[in-house]
Amino acid sequence: MSQHHQDQFVPADGNEAADREKKPRHKKFQSQSYGERMAAELDAPTTPGTDRSSARAERPAQVERPAQVERRGGPSQYSDRGSRGPDRRDNDRRDDRRGGNDRPVRGYRAEPARTETSSYPKSSYDKPSYAKSPVDKGAYRNDRPERTDRDSRGFDRPERTSYPRSTDRPERTSYPSSTDRPERTSYPRSNDRPERSSYQGNNERTSYPRSSDRPERTDRDSRGFDRPERTSYPRSSDRPERNSYQGNSSSYQGNRGNDRGYQRNDSDPDRNYERVRPAQVEMPADLGEVAEGNGFAAIGIAPRLVQRMARDGITAPFPIQEATVPDALAGKDVLGRGQTGSGKTLAFGLPVLMRLAGGHTESRRPRAMVLVPTRELAMQVHDALEPLAHVMGVSIKLIAGGLPYPKQIESLRRGVDLLIATPGRLIDLCEQGAADLGAVEVAVLDEADHMCDMGFMPAVTTLLDMTPTSGQRLLFSATLDNDVDKIVKTYLKDPVTHSTESGQASVSTMEHHLLVIEPAHKQSLTAELASRDGRTIVFVRTKLGADRVATQLRDRGVMAAALHGGLTQGARNRTLDQFKDGSVPVLVATDVAARGIHVDDVGLVVQADPAADHKDYLHRAGRTARAGGKGAVVTLVLPHQRRGMMRLAESAGVVTEPVRVRPGDENVAELTGGTQPSGYPVKLPAPKPQRGSGGFNKGGKRFGGGGSRPSGRGYEGRGNSGGSSYRGRTERTGNGRTFEPR
DNA sequence: AAAAAAC
Structure with missing residues (x-):
């Protein structure tokens, strides 16, 4: 991730430990002074009562869209606007303090007693199990009876009623007309922009005085x-x-269209769209040659x-x-x-x-x-x-x-x-x-x-x-x-x-390997594969598993870091940045990284836990062999997973024979270029300590030193896997034996 | 079934 993003997120702390310590403070900050500041910001120019009533009067203009009613598929888990549930009542105090302004602010919702919200389901974020509730399960089914509930609600959600149109929004009053807006005036036409000629980058942005976005740009430029x-x-x-x-x-x-009795009101664009202001940026006239022959x-x-x-x-x-x-x-x-x-x-x-x-x-x-x-x-x-x-x-x-x-x-x-x-x-x-x-x-x-x-x-x-x-x-x-x-x-x-393809594994530059292994070998094989030169992504099924495998790899002298949704955003950014800049060559990730994420030159994807379905397989695999590059995908398959894996591979369009392997086999060496994990010198600067790295020395030689082992000692056979202090030893993934050499 | 997605 780019530096500029890291700056945007949680303050870049020295290390994970500090991160964790700060978290509570951070949260407190957000729930109090932070929130108050936000409330003040949002409330400043509002006039509560009138806003609401006038808003309601204008509401019908939007409600009349029958298509909206017809199309929407029932109440959403997010549809409880205004209701935060009983566990948010500790916020009453602030609502009172705020003088009855019912303008909702995050964390300071109006209370559920309000009639217009009382029929809504409780917020999903207040009950972690939202995804499993029966209501939510069918939330998008068109035939749900609850839909009427939602329909009647239409567009008069409380929050939105206060400013149905732009002119009612106090925020906007500071820019009553286009000429007052500072953002655009600085670059009305391309010819005024120096970057066309300079072409290198950094100074070009200095001519854009646009206030708070600007700093981000400079970072981006430097990074290219x-x-x-x-x-x-x-x-x-x-x-x-x-x-x-x-x-x-x-x-x-x-089949869609009139059968659902809905007609778009394309004929009247202004009903849905505000008038679009004419272009202020003219197309430059001098680019013809550049565009010549360009696809x-x-x-x-x-x-x-x-x-x-x-x-x-x-x-x-x-x-x-x-x-x-x-x-x-x-x-x-x-x-x-x-x-x-x-x-x-x-x-x-x-x-x-x-x-x-x-x-x-x-x-x-x-x-x-x-x-x-x-x-x-x-x-x-x-x-x-x-x-x-x-x-x-x-x-x-x-x-x-x-x-x-x-x-x-x-x-x-x-x-x-x-x-x-x-x-x-x-x-x-x-x-x-x-x-x-x-x-x-x-x-x-x-x-x-x-x-x-x-x-x-x-x-x-x-x-x-x-x-x-x-x-x-x-x-x-x-x-x-x-x-x-x-x-x-x-x-x-x-x-x-x-x-442009069949939806199957048709990336021609991608190799697929199914390695059938003994459960007891999974750790060492993962380490052997991950210790290869170049970037490797190891996919696992659970967040805990990601932490654990990353720790296990580090214990074996492979520099790895975990990436999953349970980390702070700061840690997520840091880890991904380190993976991108090469300081951490092995990323152990949940499916958070399965889709879309692009890192150059990921040569190998290891599925330490097989993908859940063929789509996940393809997306995970797709982290390698991008934009025409080469890549290999290795899936570790336990004997009892073999049958299911074969079915999955077929759905994914992967044609490969499963191969039985043990650590050190030639087939494995082919995939790794012959590298071995243990005692292998760590070539890249050590990353910041990761969460759950309690077993490491506090000193600088976190990798390659005390943590690594001589190869070929057969440590994965007996007992609890060689004394590394990996967390969650009792945690079981799936069938309970995935990484547990019991 | 897990993960992800707001605090």
């Missing part, structure tokens, strides 16, 4: 434009995977985008981009499926930026949003699109959990055109009233099939329901399966499907 998919393969001829391009695009066959120009991408990408060596579109961009530019709803690492980010990013170019709504509400399943992926997409957005005069903002609210809220208040978001935080901000999706013209679901599974579906529908029905929707993933249909049928109109 690390768009993952392309950087290592600047020219198309280097990309072998183009050969596998089948280019079979077809129209989606799903991106050929599919309708604006010269300035073409030029900006060319600057980073991106001159030829990938198949998925060639296939989907024209339709997306034409405003159609698109389902795009391209194999892992095939450039899907730009496939949706470019059309979105084209659409947003040089214009914004009067209130500067977001005109587009991209939803992604993990924070890391959100950052990656944001980083990839940010320089392009910049060139187009489009403001872009990362909205994700784990990072401070104020910047996000402030940014939204000032006005942002494009949001890159994880669902939870965006919903939170919408509930607060900080974000308003009422002007979203384009909604993108990245990793769409994952966003449509049970865990994410309610959040996704909640967010889509907040966007105008006539908006364009783009769904992208390497695997698009049946779950996606639910969203497609409800939210997409005459979608076009573009598939």
Whole structure:
């Protein structure tokens, strides 16, 4: 992760221990002074009573959209706006202090007694088991009776009633007219921008006095434009995977349209969208030659985008981009499926930026949003699109959990055109009233099939329901399966499907190996594989497992770090950064890293625990062999998992014979280049201590010294695995013997 | 079934 993100998140602490110690303080800070500050910020210019009543009077204008009612699939777990449940009552005090202003602020919700919210389910975040409740399980089913409950609620959710239109929003009053907005005035036309000629970077941004976004830019510039998919393969001829391009695009066959009795009100755009201000950024006239013969120009991408990408060596579109961009530019709803690492980010990013170019709504509400399943992926997409957005005069903002609210809220208040978001935080901000999706013209679901599974579906529908029905929707993933249909049928109109591969393991540069092993060998084999030269990702099933395997690897002299959702965001960023910059060559991750995350030159993916299903397999595998590079995928299969694994492999389109191996076998050495874990010198600087590394020396020689063992001692056979102090020795994963040499 | 997604 880029430095600039790390700066945005939890303060970069010295180490994990300090991190943990700080956490409580941090939390306290957030729940009190932090919250108060936020409340003050949000409350400042409001006039509570009048706001609500006037808002309600205007509400019908939006409620009348029957499509919204028809399309939405029932109450969402997030639909309890205003109700925080009994365990939040300790906040009463503050609500009182705040003089009866019922403007909701995160953590200071109005109480459940309020009539308009009393019928809503309790907040999912108040009960961790939300995903398992029967209500939530069927939340997206269209035939749910509860739907009526939700329908009646329509658009008059309490939070939103206070400012249905931009002019009612106090935040905006500071920018009554366009000329008062400082953001744009500094770069009305491209010709004024020095970076065109300078081409190197850093000073170019100094001419943009835009207030609080600015600092981020400088960091980014210094780090360059690390768009993952392309950087290592600047020219198309280097990309072998183009050969596998089948280019079979077809129209989606799903039955949708009038059968659900819903008509878009496309004829009256102003009903859903605010007037879009005319372009303030003119297309430069001097880019013709750059665009000449450029494949991106050929599919309708604006010269300035073409030029900006060319600057980073991106001159030829990938198949998925060639296939989907024209339709997306034409405003159609698109389902795009391209194999892992095939450039899907730009496939949706470019059309979105084209659409947003040089214009914004009067209130500067977001005109587009991209939803992604993990924070890391959100950052990656944001980083990839940010320089392009910049060139187009489009403001872009990362909205994700784990990072401070104020910047996000402030940014939204000032006005942002494009949001890159994880669902939870965006919903939170919408509930607060900080974000308003009422002007979203384009909604993108990245990793769409994952966003449509049970865990994410309610959040996704909640967010889509907040966007105008006539908006364009783009769904992208390497695997698009049946779950996606639910969203497609409800939210997409005459979608076009573009598939540049079969949805199976068709990346031709990827090798697959199934190693059938004894449970007692799993540790040492994992270490043997991970000790190879180059970056390796080890996937495990659980968070605890990730911690444990990382610790075990380090005990064996393999520098590894765990990445999973149970870590602080600061730790997550730090770990991923270390993996990217090479200081930690082995990443032990849960499926948090299975999708979308791009790190250059990951040569081997080890599935220490087999993937749960074929889609997970493909996405995990897709962390290697990206953008035409080579890579191997090794899955460790216990004897009792063999049958299931074979079935899974078949579904994934993987054709490989399982091989029985023991540590030190030639087959294994082939995969590792012959390296051995134990006693192998650690070539890279030691990382900061990881959580759960209690067994290590406190000194500098954490790796390679006391922790490592001579090879071939057969320590994995008996007893508790050689005395390393790994945590969770009693924890069992799955069948209970995965990493437990009992 | 786990993980992920707000504090």
